[in-house]
Amino acid sequence: MNKRDFIAIGIVIILSALGFIFLNFNLKNDAQGGETVKISVGADIYGTYPLNENDEIKINTKNGFNTVVIENGSVFVKDADCRDRYCVRQGKIRNGSIICLPHRLVIEIESNDKSIDAVAG
């Protein structure tokens, strides 16, 4: 190997190291981004909302409507026209999910804690 090779190897190693640092830095930033509320209807994601910002979202599905409220770090369904209104009666949640089966609506709190793979309950 000649001198040019060594320089080239050096550059490759430095670039790799920079890439590694950049990737890790980005991952860290993601984790600090705060919890979010993911709403989906059937197989489609309807929207993602920060849990720490109060909001009221009216969702019109083809089967009916649900009004979702984000308030002081909790989520609840304020109103809905499904038959059993089970989503409304679930009340406020801070973790896990609310599911409205008749409307195929799923409201999930995506935890900061990326270590959780599933919730049994």
Added chain:
Amino acid sequence: MKKVLALTFIMIIFLSGCSFGSYSYSDSFFAMDTYMSVTANGANAQSAVKKAKKQVLRLENLLSAHKEKSEVYRLNKNGSEKLSNDTIKVIKNALKFSRLTNGAFNPAMLPVTKLWGFPDKKYRVPKKSEIENALKLAKPEKISVNKNEVTLNLKGEEIDLGAIAKGYTSSKIIEIFKREGIESGIVNLGGNVQTLGAKPDGSLWTVAIENPDKNSEYLGKLKIKDKAVVTSGGYERNFTKNGKMYHHILNPENGYPAENGLSSVTVISEDGTLSDALSTSLFVMGKNGAERFYKKSEKDFDIILYTEGGKLTVSQGIADSFNSQLDFDIVKKD
């Protein structure tokens, strides 16, 4: 220069190594009256997940007591039917757990749950006499299985496999995964969680246990591999009438919602069917009954009990894998 190119190539492979080595595929869908997520890791992940989903829909069409044309629906209607292997297996399992739990698990309670309106969600509080009459039909010992033919020997007797079907299904998915060469995967069938192997990086899966009070922290987190985790509680499905809450887990002894101070029961084992069946049964037994059953049982499983008063009890087999902000007692085998 060639060497340098080769080295650069090796570096690139190193840097992107994780995306080369682990291919992951997930799907979420509605089935069996709940929301399901299925994830497989490995080269064959996509095909394994697709086959799993197909299997779920197939089993739903066999086992649901409420789907017209399902095998269980036809059995309930006609009193006697020739059934497919899967249905026979689930019924045999249901009868086995009924004996094992001394009747706390009862697959023949449908006439009673119908009175309460749980299947069609038209809730009402039945009269005591109605419940007593319906309970006369809830006799699992009057169900006979002869090869592939099942007979309900009481007129009007009806079965519902809802307390065991999801557990059987998750076990079946894990079987499919294995057949497809998958060594790592996780299945969540509406809160029935089952894992295959460990995570792709070799670490254990973390399964959080829901707090019946959903507006507070999880009860705790479990570190597991190759285990099925199923939680049952009155908080999952219920209605309120005249200020009183009635939930869907009925005590087969009296036909009323089981009320004995337990808020939720979690059962952890290698067998999805067992975890599912026992979580319901232990909830019916209450805290003392559940602990007694655990202490005496020869079956290999662990439990997490949570009382209405907020007391948490965990069995010795998982005490070291369970992490909670709450204090908990440890129950040991006899």
